Amino acid sequence: VTPDPGLIEYDEDIDLRILGVLEDLELKTLTWGLVDGGFQEDELLDLLDDAAEVFGDGRSATEIKQELENRVLITRIPTSTGDLWRTRMAETVRLLARLRQLFPQNMADQSWKTAPKLVSDYRFVARQRFFPARNLSSAQFLEEALGDEQGPTRDSLEALTLDGGGSLSFSPFQARAAETILQHIGSLEPTATLVAAGTGSGKTKAVYLPALAHLSSLPRDTPWTKMLALYPRNELLKDQLQTALTELRLLKSQTGVALTIGGFFGDTPYNNSEPTGKSWKERNNHRVCPFLRCPSCQADLYWFKDGGVGGLKCSTCADRVRSDELLLSRWQLQETAPDVLLTTVEMLNRRLGDDWSRHIFGVGQPPGHRPRLLLLDEVHTFSGLTGAQVTHLLRRWRHAVGEPVHS
């Protein structure tokens, strides 16, 4: 499933459009490898004056300059002959292009200044970014994803389209992805949906919304892993754990269905004691969670003992992330399989053969309690040798699960 060609341009922010004018001018010199240039003060003000007129901006050039500077979109470079101005783009390129090799012999007495360059040459290409148009209302999205089918899946999917009082808009590719996924989950044959769209276009929602809606309609008599989300890198996993937790909270508040989530990777604490791993840094006598921020206020979360197990409490507000939504430790995951498990390729590979933890991945479960969905993120990274190994790993996992899974 890929986005339609009907694409729209993104920037509605007038400052960014003005910035674009400056960047277009800088591009001409940057593509030639000239990184030390800049706009002189008068030159900049003239350009801003012209841009303001073109975009119908009522501000004076000085006001625009001040705003761009406040937003760190442009940087002032003091020189012996007066100030120069560069956009953040040109300054970033300059900083990268001027990096030096930093070996011990170049550390003393500022000798790094004469050390060999780190970047021998560069090519700079700038293209307009496009995003798929979000021109479907949530009602149209539901209609396309589920037709007139009623029931718990629809209720949950509808709940997940809400957004702080209003409801979200969707791209047609998201609706098609949701439709395909919901049609094929639970097939008797292994099936797969591939969603390919650019960064920031809403791929995650296109997959998580139908997936969670389906999971919420399944029996929850005993805990079992219903979906496995596999990530090539820890950083991606952390990002998605944060997003998924927010979606689960929305689902619970709207439908009462409480799904649990767990992250099984390097930073996951081993047991119910205070984590002591290097990544759990100590602050004010608390251990700071290295992979989640407060879902309410984005502040750091502290580990705390919560009725015998570990929980997370916000360092600023009253929010708590408890074991009824997040299974924090490996011990908890082992005791109570989460509805949604996020893990890494590395962890699955190492722990799939481990009797203690393989059931967390949905292995060895009775019919009806086997995973329904496998989410593979960033599949383009699974190429070459790694790709071949991941393929074998997935075959081993599928075989061990013993039932077709929608990927």
Ligand SMILES: [Zn+2]
């Ligand atoms: Zn908070």
